[in-house]
């Protein structure tokens with residue numbers, strides 16, 4: 001079953017920025033710019049949009065309005081709605097069964113959401129389905145760093161500091177223990193690229209902050 005983000009919606013932004021030392025904003029910005037680079041007013045979909053920060057960066061990077069935001073959590077989308085100044089559409093729906101016809105979007109993005117899908121392949125297939133031929137998909141996701149010397153620091157931070165912060169600041173240790181577990185389980189690098197290529201996509205990867213975050217930009221073939 002998918003983790004219920006309604007439980008942490010209220011504190012999500014604050015903790016996210018704190019735990020990444022504000023780098024999450026920069027990562028989304030870089031991902032959104034890479035996604036829309038060279039495109040004129042692309043029609044964009046933010047999958048697992050949460051509180052809408054990627055949708056906002058897509059808009060700043062030139063997306064056409066409205067940017068469409070889809071998420072399972074009504075509370076996360078309520079927060080997005082309350083803080084956004086751009087014209088956006090908010091839809092409570094499952095990414096594994098998107099409520100759109102085929103090939104309607106120029107760009108589809110997903111920031112820190114895909115790791116939470118119950119059926120990763122189904123979610124990816126849906127994102128590709130709604131993408132126009134020649135369209136782009138961008139996935140931003142946390143991962144463990146490749147560099148072995150960084151691993152002990154990374155492990156202490158994610159296994160001890162993050163759950164502690166989660167308990168102190170959001171009164172929810174469980175959610176912030178789930179975070180490093182789900183990062184560890186999620187395919188990264190070559191494995192993730194192979195998964196995306198098996199869907200017929202052309203894939204490029206960028207590592208951000210020593211690979212603690214990875215950005216995959218995929219292009220759908222012109223059929």
Ligand SMILES: C[S@@+](CC[C@H](N)C(=O)[O-])C[C@H]1O[C@@H](n2cnc3c(N)ncnc32)[C@H](O)[C@@H]1O
Nearest residue numbers: 005048049050071072073094095111112113116
């Ligand atoms: C870690 S938050 C990321 C939110 C936002 N994209 C960001 O950049 O901060 C993960 C989000 O994925 C959503 N989510 C998880 N599984 C989903 C699914 N199957 N369909 C739609 N949204 C989903 C959760 O409700 C949550 O809002």
